[in-house]
Amino acid sequence: MTRHFLRDDDLSPAEQAEVLDLADCFRADRFHQQPLRGPKSVAVIFDKPSTRTRISFSVGVAELGGYPLVIDAQTTQMGRGEPIEDTTRVLDRQVAAIVWRTSGQDRIEAMAATSQVPVVNALTDMFHPCQILADLQTVRAAKSGLAGLTMTYLGDGANNMAHSYLLGGALAGMHVRIGSPPDYQPNPEVLSDAAIIARDTGGSATYEPSAKTAVEGADVVVTHTWVSMGQEDEAADRSSPFVPYAVDSAAIALADPEAVVLH
DSSP states (O other): OOOOBSSGGGSOHHHHHHHHHHHHHHHHOTTSOOTTTTTOEEEEEESSOOSHHHHHHHHHHHHTTOEEEEEEGGGSGGGGTOOHHHHHHHHTTTOSEEEEEOSOHHHHHHHHHHOSSOEEEEEOSSOOHHHHHHHHHHHHHHHTOOTTOEEEEESOTTSHHHHHHHHHHHHTTOEEEEEOOGGGOOOHHHHHHHHHHHHHHTOEEEEESOHHHHHTTOSEEEEOOSSOTTOGGGHHHHHHHHGGGOOSHHHHHHSOTTOEEEO
8 A cells, every 4th residue: 555644643653763763874874775766756746936845855856866856836737727636647657756845735635545656745734744854853863862852833833834743743752832822723633633642652732822831941942934835915914913922032031941943
């Protein structure tokens, strides 16, 4: 059965740890393994503008021995409204995997339901699982581990980063706190899923409307832009609710003195 990576909990806690261990090996030796040697082609599709994600996936596929087939979706039939399923059938006959940065989670799920090759979520409006793996690797290197650490996210609790921090942090056995305005709480189902995972890993997953309470004693403090792509027209209205949740000197003073800060 073909496996896909559409959200953080598509990995088990043990599999997440294995991925992070392997990432450490690649950090020490970028050519540690080349499973795509051939080269095998990997389709890397972008519906949205991208710099860092485009570069990291393109270089990563190449250094794994593969060929990154980078596609701007707007220059393909997808940009003219071709059904996702039809595009997927064209791709999975010719590539070893598909990486897609898109909008709705339903879009990448439709692709995965059709594809005979693995589909990887490079960002949707709901989740950003590859980014969280990179962040967890960074924290693990700084803190010599993840389990038992308290990680606080301040800002828009309803966005993809908050959702992925909940799931990814819970898988790692962390205590994840989301501090956000009441009108920007995490998706209740995602919060519930994270809490269930955390019960088995020794962590926790909670929502906290008070920024001060959320950040108090935190080992890791993370945040994200208050205005995501596609929300530019709402910038003025979106900024003011998040001012009390800014990661500033006052917030950091409440965290653990050795806290790691990520953005």
